[in-house]
Amino acid sequence: MNQQLEYRLKSLGLEYTALHIDHLVEDASRDNISYLDFLINLVDEEWEQREKQLLEKRIHTARFPFSKSISDFDFEFQPSVNEKRVKETLTCRFIENGENRILLGPPGVGKTHLAISFGMEALIKGYTVKFITADEFVNECRKASAKEILHYFINRMSKPDILIVDELGYFPFDELTANVFFQIVSKRYERGAMILTSNKSYVEWGKVFGDDVLATAILDRLLHHSVTFNIKGESFRMKEKKQAGIIPVQL
Known part of the structure; x- marks a missing residue:
């Protein structure tokens, strides 16, 4: 040439x-x-x-912890998941509308799988996504506070088209991280979509954030434009262990 x-x-x-x-x-x-x-x-x-x-x-x-696709999700095993709502979410119209998707349910029922699938579809369509676990959120928030760069952390969490916070509720937030989370939710309100997964029902979020009033303010903004997936069913991980013969089918 x-x-x-x-x-x-x-x-x-x-x-x-x-x-x-x-x-x-x-x-x-x-x-x-x-x-x-x-x-x-x-x-x-x-x-x-x-x-x-x-x-x-x-x-x-x-920064997804692993790759998941909606084609891998077993709707027959988890019939409480509304497949029509899932398909609507995969159109990504909720992003343009600044809406949220919240997935509630016990461990292992597919909350993170769905959250990552929604995020992957958004990436394919050209949107930006940030995935972070609640534990990572707390740790990064504390580090930013110690370095006196909380404003940078808040801006970084507010910038992506979708912010996914996984495993909300496994560990309680302290006063600092709860207030920072509220600031991020407020900045993203009607501007940037959020996807949250939690093993706690909404009535328990006061304990998660250590303050009933703050939890109410967070939920008020999150739920104004949102769809909640209440997933009730057996754990996929337990299913796989049973199929592998690691644990008996009848406990």
Whole structure:
């Protein structure tokens, strides 16, 4: 390939085209396609590669603990999950409307699976997502406070199109982290979507945040535009252990 052409393609940010121009030209010559079709193919290849790279970057930034897809979710095993509402959430219209999705239920029923699936679909559609467990939230908040950069932490949690906070309720928040959580919820209210998972019912959130009044204020903002998934059923993890024969089917 002409070195000047390669240099100029890379200078324009067309890295993929610069690397593959030879075989693209060969394919065009072999298939005897028009100049316009060649240009369309070249732009399509570059576009698809950039979209792939951007998606990989968004996935990395989201910090999911593992990858999950809605195609892996067993609705028959968990009939309390409203499949119609799940499909509606996967359209991602709730993001544009600044709505929230809250998943409640005991451990192992698929709350995190659904939350990550919603987040992955949003990433594919071009939105930004931040995933953080409640425990990580508390730890990062305390570190930011110690370094006197709480404003940075609050802004970072307020910036993504979707903020996913997983496992809310396993450990109580102290006064500092509860107030910071309230500030983030307030900043995101009607502007940025949130997805929360919790093993606690709403009436127990006063204990989670250590303050009934604060919990009421948080719920008031979260529930104003939201859909709640109350998941009731057996644990997927228990199901897998039973199938593997690790524990007896009848306890």
